[in-house]
Amino acid sequence: MTETVLAEQIATRLRRDILRGTLPPGAPIKERDNASDLGVSRTPMREAIRILAKEGLVELRPSRSPIVARPNVKDLADQTLVLIALEKLSAELACTAATGADLDRIAGILATMADRFAETDPLDMFEIDMSFHTAIAEASHNRALAETHRAFLQRLWHARFLAARQKRARDRVLQEHGRILDALRARDPVAARMAIERHLGHLADDIRRVVATETPGKDTTTNKGDAT
Amino acid sequence: MTETVLAEQIATRLRRDILRGTLPPGAPIKERDNASDLGVSRTPMREAIRILAKEGLVELRPSRSPIVARPNVKDLADQTLVLIALEKLSAELACTAATGADLDRIAGILATMADRFAETDPLDMFEIDMSFHTAIAEASHNRALAETHRAFLQRLWHARFLAARQKRARDRVLQEHGRILDALRARDPVAARMAIERHLGHLADDIRRVVATETPGKDTTTNKGDAT
DNA sequence: CGGCGCAAAATGGTATACCACGGGCGGCAG
DNA sequence: CTGCCGCCCGTGGTATACCATTTTGCGCCG
Numbered sequence: 001m002t003e004t005v006l007a008e009q010i011a012t013r014l015r016r017d018i019l020r021g022t023l024p025p026g027a028p029i030k031e032r033d034n035a036s037d038l039g040v041s042r043t044p045m046r047e048a049i050r051i052l053a054k055e056g057l058v059e060l061r062p063s064r065s066p067i068v069a070r071p072n073v074k075d076l077a078d079q080t081l082v083l084i085a086l087e088k089l090s091a092e093l094a095c096t097a098a099t100g101a102d103l104d105r106i107a108g109i110l111a112t113m114a115d116r117f118a119e120t121d122p123l124d125m126f127e128i129d130m131s132f133h134t135a136i137a138e139a140s141h142n143r144a145l146a147e148t149h150r151a152f153l154q155r156l157w158h159a160r161f162l163a164a165r166q167k168r169a170r171d172r173v174l175q176e177h178g179r180i181l182d183a184l185r186a187r188d189p190v191a192a193r194m195a196i197e198r199h200l201g202h203l204a205d206d207i208r209r210v211v212a213t214e215t216p217g218k219d220t221t222t223n224k225g226d227a228t
Numbered sequence: 229m230t231e232t233v234l235a236e237q238i239a240t241r242l243r244r245d246i247l248r249g250t251l252p253p254g255a256p257i258k259e260r261d262n263a264s265d266l267g268v269s270r271t272p273m274r275e276a277i278r279i280l281a282k283e284g285l286v287e288l289r290p291s292r293s294p295i296v297a298r299p300n301v302k303d304l305a306d307q308t309l310v311l312i313a314l315e316k317l318s319a320e321l322a323c324t325a326a327t328g329a330d331l332d333r334i335a336g337i338l339a340t341m342a343d344r345f346a347e348t349d350p351l352d353m354f355e356i357d358m359s360f361h362t363a364i365a366e367a368s369h370n371r372a373l374a375e376t377h378r379a380f381l382q383r384l385w386h387a388r389f390l391a392a393r394q395k396r397a398r399d400r401v402l403q404e405h406g407r408i409l410d411a412l413r414a415r416d417p418v419a420a421r422m423a424i425e426r427h428l429g430h431l432a433d434d435i436r437r438v439v440a441t442e443t444p445g446k447d448t449t450t451n452k453g454d455a456t
Numbered sequence: 457c458g459g460c461g462c463a464a465a466a467t468g469g470t471a472t473a474c475c476a477c478g479g480g481c482g483g484c485a486g
Numbered sequence: 487c488t489g490c491c492g493c494c495c496g497t498g499g500t501a502t503a504c505c506a507t508t509t510t511g512c513g514c515c516g
Contacts, residue, residue: 046469062233079372082370148310233469293496
């Protein structure tokens with residue numbers, strides 16, 4: 001055994017490919033092909049696919065090739081609403097549960113963002129941005145919440161990235177993040193919720209807009225992707 | 229193939245066994261044994277175990293037998309908080325999104341509960357209760373939300389059942405459910421959230437209490453279960 | 457010339473065989 | 487007698503072979 005959990009390594013790799021766009025939505029993930037491509041057997045590949053399916057990145061059809069998820073606009077907007085709700089709860093709970101170290105970590109991420117907002121490539125910067133939100137979820141010290149939050153962040157990765165690239169307003173983002181941190185430091189749940197709302201409130205609309213822009217017609221059925 | 233997705237059937241069965249308590253927390257789920265018990269091979273059994281693991285019903289340890297999840301009190305309380313948040317969001321969204329048919333369905337469940345509260349056995353009644361909440365989540369017409377909500381309801385099944393059995397106050401439950409329905413009918417998001425809060429607000433504490441009562445010491449290690 | 461049907465290939469679902477790690481137990485040495 | 491070392495067995499991880507279904511294309515019949 002290499003390091004145990006081959007399936008998870010595969011899942012990680014596939015996830016990356018999907019999120020980065022290497023595997024376009026609609027692309028079929030055939031167990032056999034992908035397995036032999038990676039030089040592994042179907043069993044772990046199969047398991048990896050199931051993992052991604054649970055995460056919503058892959059669509060499982062009965063007795064048919066799984067395909068890369070092709071979320072429609074509504075689904076994305078729906079997921080965004082849930083994400084926001086989770087993040088509000090995170091912030092609220094973090095006001096009580098967060099330790100000093102938690103807050104420091106969050107502040108550190110904020111500082112990192114401020115420092116090299118311009119010089120870092122958007123993709124990496126975006127990952128830092130996500131880690132900010134993840135850190136808040138973790139500061140709630142509520143495992144279930146943090147995990148669920150992470151799952152939604154994952155599922156929305158691509159859409160959020162597009163939305164963020166659209167209006168890449170350095171100052172606004174930093175300021176909003178700062179407000180969130182302030183609220184957490186003040187241990188003020190209401191303010192924290194509001195700060196989150198201010199930061200993410202329009203996310204659903206943004207995603208709706210950018211995805212609508214990206215997709216030519218009104219449905220994504222047109223996307224006939226082929227990965228190989 | 230019988231009806232496709234053997235793994236799912238197994239998962240359903242195992243889930244039932246776990247939720248009903250046939251498989252006590254801490255009981256090992258050995259791939260080989262359970263597979264041969266059910267007359268299937270390890271592959272679907274393995275997949276079923278992974279499904280349940282993702283649902284939080286089974287604990288996966290590296291290179292060791294998976295065991296039935298043994299959630300501690302804090303985890304349950306944490307999950308409850310998330311569940312409540314999700315349900316509030318459901319109710320809020322349902323105020324806008326629910327159709328007349330949705331409301332009728334919810335009302336129907338409420339009526340069913342009222343009719344045969346006493347005559348039905350607690351387990352079935354509890355499932356009806358759960359379906360009430362599930363119906364609200366579905367009335368939000370937000371797939372991601374409904375699914376996540378269902379997942380948490382699932383994970384909390386056992387604890388909620390214990391808590392519900394504890395204070396089995398027919399009138400109070402019906403009244404609170406009625407208030408929720410009223411708020412939905414009035415399309416009043418704020419009232420809906422409040423009604424949910426009133427209904428579930430003390431759930432975390434209840435669960436904490438009943439679980440603390442159930443577990444003698446501070447750990448459940450004493451439970452040495454055997455399924456067969 | 458087109459529609460229906462059958463057959464073969466493709467593909468996911470399932471079963472089984474093999475491998476590597478880990479813990480328990482017994483033997484050997486100090 | 488005790489402690490350490492090594493072997494064996496139990497268990498999960500992986501690979502592969504087999505089976506059922508679905509799809510698709512070709513040929514036959516209308």
